[in-house]
Amino acid sequence: MIDELTILRLVAMKGRVSPDTIALSLDADAADVGRRLDEYVSRELIAATPRGFRITPAGRARCTNLVAAEHRIVDTAAVEQIYGTFTEHNLELREVITDWQMRGPDQPNDHTDGEYDGAVLDRLQALHQRVLPLLDQIADVAPRLGHYRTRLVKAADRVAAGEHGFVSKPIVDSYHTVWFELHEDLIGLAGLTRADEAEAGRGA
Template sequence: MSELVLLQAARLKGRLDAEAAAACAGMDPAAAQAGLDALVDAGDAKAVGGGVRITPQGRERLDALLAEERATVDQPALTGLYEEFDAFNGELKAIVTDWQMVDEQTPNAHTDRAYDQAVISRLADLHGRFAPLMARIAAAAPRLAPYPERFAAAIGKVREGDHAFVARPIADSYHTVWFELHEELIGLLGLSRAAEAAAGRAV
């Protein structure tokens, strides 16, 4: 399981270090680093800038592991959960858009505290309503068990005043974690991102 988790995290992150790997895999950083070292030794990842990147060989290995995992998941049950997720997905997209843009022409400079707080309140409300569904998704696909804690950590940072954790791409922000969960669900259901984007379900 850890091999699959780390390879998938490396694919999703682009460059994966031990700290990010630990959060994604729900393990301590030392164990995550050992796992990353094993991927490098096997040729499934290469060391770059304090982290690793997945190699073409690693992508082939990941595809095989994901196919094996997909066969163990209750597809009808997960499809139903994905349909529930899709309703929240549209709401999250609107929140992130409003966080980034005041209107269609005006980027949000984050100088209006009341405006930003209203968007954050909407995100916090979404999180409270989404958390039970996330728990059910993790029960249906056990590899996704770290996601509830990752979402909780992100919203916790936002509530503490670190607003980078709303949507900053290079952090484990709420939007980043959401995007990665969406990718996971697409893969587990054998769907494609291109088709989901065409259907308006991309984040």
């Protein structure tokens, strides 16, 4: 069964979500996810809106408490090593995504240059291969985060199949979207905050 924190964190990070969106991300049964979401509505942790479920202030507080509890029981030294390696990969991913979206400071990439795009996509796939061992380490240290490996592999495979919206499109489980969510969870696992990381220059 998917744990409460995983579902609440996805709702919080995605903003407005349907049961199908959560189920697709976590490879779970949509009906089961729907029942879980209804339970969290009854506990006032999330709220139902015409555009989907959203996190409530009580839900954010619950996430904060659960993340803190998770941080207290993990191998701190292992998490520190993992996060240090992740931030190195994160710098490279940021460059790849920037180059995918832009050809220069004031020149958006219109994706008409297949050679240019192909070179960027090759860099993304090469980075993905280097990241896979780290994703295995993450799952070993914090099994709750194991779904990120599956989701990143799916995104990379869809990009390789020519579905280039899965590079960075925000409304799907694109590589960049899933990576951002993983970064958010690793920040919590390491006992840090997004504000601290932004100040240190390690933002998404």
